[in-house]
Amino acid sequence: MQVTFEALPTEAVRALQRGGPDAYGHKPERKISDGDGVPCRHCMRNVAAGEPYLVLAYRPFPELQPYAETGPIFLHAAECERGPSGTQPPEMLASPDYIVRGYGADDRIVYGTGAVVPTAKIAGRAEALLARDDIAYVHVRSASNNCYQCRIDAA
Template sequence: MSALKFVAMDSETVKSLRNGGPDANGQTPERKTSDGSGNECRHCLQDIREGDLFLVLAHRPFPALQPYAEVGPLFVHAEDCARYPESAGVPSYLKAREAILVRGYGTDDRIVYGTGQTVAPQDIEAVSTKLFERPDIAYIHVRSATNNCYQFRIERG
């Protein structure tokens, strides 16, 4: 069991989106069929299998609007899936990735400069634990190293 919490999108938000609720841009999510090319569901934190339906939507993983509250595209299964358990450790889909971006945020939900770094997936826990030694880090975003897309949030366990 990890001393870190790996926090996927909450189930109520995902349920609303699946029922046609608006995304961060006020749009209805797009429905697509996966070609199996490595699109990750941000709710169950697993790759979406070829042939499965999924939603493409704009997401803002911050509680309020402010200059650092980035909006970006992400994917969730169109059908029900179980939310990733926060205590389950690094999601297995990351093992197929070469690198991932981690970046620390303060209690004001703004980037703590100097914390962003590209790491190998097997180093996420060690790097996150080291970042959390800093009192100015409230949480960490894990993002795509190539496209900066939000993956999930890490919190202290």
């Protein structure tokens, strides 16, 4: 099985870049990047030093429910191209490890699937999880802050 790393959908990102409300109903905050650790979840690259970016609350789930985690993410303030789907971790995943966790078709965490995984082994862990009948998709999250990074689907 192959997996694909998926960026945030362009339609949702454009609304936020144009000042639309985040998951909490607030306008995204605007900051200037120092070039260190500001991964855009749309183009899946780091925001370069001196470039403006947005900080906002994001909920990568279709509806509210107990497992619908909401947290901070970064986006380029200016429109950027959506990162291509790919079988390898995107450029923005520059930390040594991440939380990789499986979710069911009901958008709930499947208990026992979450683990801190070295970045180089994320694709393999996702393949193993997505081979299970009870896993519909996988999230990659920061191992230190639990922030949403990207989604992984079966190809």
